[in-house]
Amino acid sequence: MCRVTSTSSDPSSSVLPIELASRLKRDGDGLVCAVVQQHDSGEVLMVGWMDDEALRRTLTSGRVTFWSRSREEYWRKGDTSGHSQHVKTVALDCDGDALLVRVDQVGAACHTGARTCFDDHDLGAVAGHRDE
Numbered sequence: 774m775c776r777v778t779s780t781s782s783d784p785s786s787s788v789l790p791i792e793l794a795s796r797l798k799r800d801g802d803g804l805v806c807a808v809v810q811q812h813d814s815g816e817v818l819m820v821g822w823m824d825d826e827a828l829r830r831t832l833t834s835g836r837v838t839f840w841s842r843s844r845e846e847y848w849r850k851g852d853t854s855g856h857s858q859h860v861k862t863v864a865l866d867c868d869g870d871a872l873l874v875r876v877d878q879v880g881a882a883c884h885t886g887a888r889t890c891f892d893d894h895d896l897g898a899v900a901g902h903r904d905e
Contacts, residue, residue: 787825798870812861812875818882819890856880
């Protein structure tokens with residue numbers, strides 16, 4: 774499948790408004806990391822990847838669309854699982870290289886069936902303290 778995307782040096786070829794396309798800093802594959810968060814609890818649900826077209830679809834449809842790097846195709850969260858993500862807000866970070874997508878998650882966010890992709894994966898880091 775061919776992706777419609779632009780490079781940071783040519784935002785005019787993007788499917789996004791030029792003001793937004795020019796702010797995005799994409800990786801070598803034309804992708805931006807999208808962190809997905811439950812809008813009311815702040816719970817981080819998952820991370821996915823978007824190119825310009827996936828971001829355009831997300832911004833205009835009310836449902837989250839990603840680019841699957843392994844399947845090389847677009848996928849809209851929930852179309853096969855029923856565990857959908859309904860967009861509340863989308864924000865671009867200060868560097869332009871990451872998106873924060875706040876959603877209302879229906880069902881599990883992780884492909885394993887877990888609520889989040891971060892359940893039970895704590896690495897046991899030492900907790901820091903402000904006075905140290």
